[in-house]
Amino acid sequence: MSLFSWLQTQLSLLLLAVLAAGPVPRHVAFEMDGNRRYARKSGKRVEEGHTAGFYALRRVLEICMRLKVGCVTVYAFSIENFNRSPAEVDALMKLAEEKLREISRHGALLDKYGVRLNVLGNKSLLPPAVQAAVEEAEGLTRHNNKAVLNLCMPYTSRHEITTAVESVVRHGLFSDGANVSKINEQTIDDHLMTSLVGTPPLDIFIRTSGVKRLSGFMQWQCCEHTQIQMIDTYWPDFGLSDLVPILLDYQRKVWTMGRTSAKAS
Structure with missing residues (x-):
């Protein structure tokens, strides 16, 4: 490692330590968008863009762990992504199996930081080999209790909400007309995939690549208190320089709310 690279690393670690001394979000979600456009921009194959996206995930997850973020949720694969070309879907499934x-x-990274992995979504749609890799990865990290990584694949918010309602019905809350009133926002919230694995409320939602919509990710969890950030950077290029302004904005809002609450009391 060159002296410049060493100094750059040390400055990054110092910056993370300073940020970690302030208010830190409990839960950050990333809609990891832009892998294919990154590949086209760089003159690479689509598969190489997705591989670069995995390395970005690893890099960003390590940043979050150094900041002591308790939960990170990422959108890895949409149910609708199965409509892409068979070659791309096959490449994505092989990549998922390998990287899981x-x-x-x-x-490895999850073991190093004590991170428990949860794979959320309609896992029955995954090829058997990927399902086996999911089961193995979740099992190997089940004892970890310092942080959580929710990997959403294959996932859409509509499926998650539908599954939650079906679960409420199965548990007998809608067995007769007298129980209709028990179906409310809280009962549905309690049966969401994210809630069932103990995920805290969503503090920050980040979507990369410049697209300004949620696109079926964490639509229920994005509430009035969630800081929603849409940035232009393609996911494989996303890093500390993109995350710092978002975190500073979050800390500013937390401090502002604290001062407002103190004046009100």
Whole structure:
């Protein structure tokens, strides 16, 4: 490592330590968009863009762990993505299988920071080999209790909400007319996939690539208190320089709310 690279690393670590001394979000969600456009811009194959996206995930997750963020949720694969070309879907499934095994093995990133992995979504749609990798990865990290990574694949908010309502019905809350009033926002919220694995409320939602919509990700969880950020950077290029302004904005809002509450009391 060159002296410049060493100094750059040390400055980044110092910056993270300073940020971690202030209010830190409990839960950050990333809609990791722009892998294909990044590949086209760089003259690379689509598969290489998705691979670069995985390395960005690893880089950003490590930043979040150094900041002591308790939960990170990422949108890895939409149910609608199965409509893409068979070649791209096959490449994505192979990448998912490979990286699930890689990221959860002993000594890897999740093990290093004590991160428990949850894969959320309609997992029955995944190829058997990927389902096996999911089960193995979740099992290997089940003992970790310092932080959580929710990997949403294959996922859409509509499916998550529908599944939550179906779960409420199965649990007998809608077994007769007298119980209709028990179906409310809280009962549905309690049965969401994210709630069932103990995910805290969503503090920050970040979508990369300049697209300004939620696109079926965490639509229920994005509430009036969620800080929603849409940035132009393609996901494979996303890093600390993109995250710092977002975190500073979050901390400013937390401090402002604290002062407002203190004056009101």
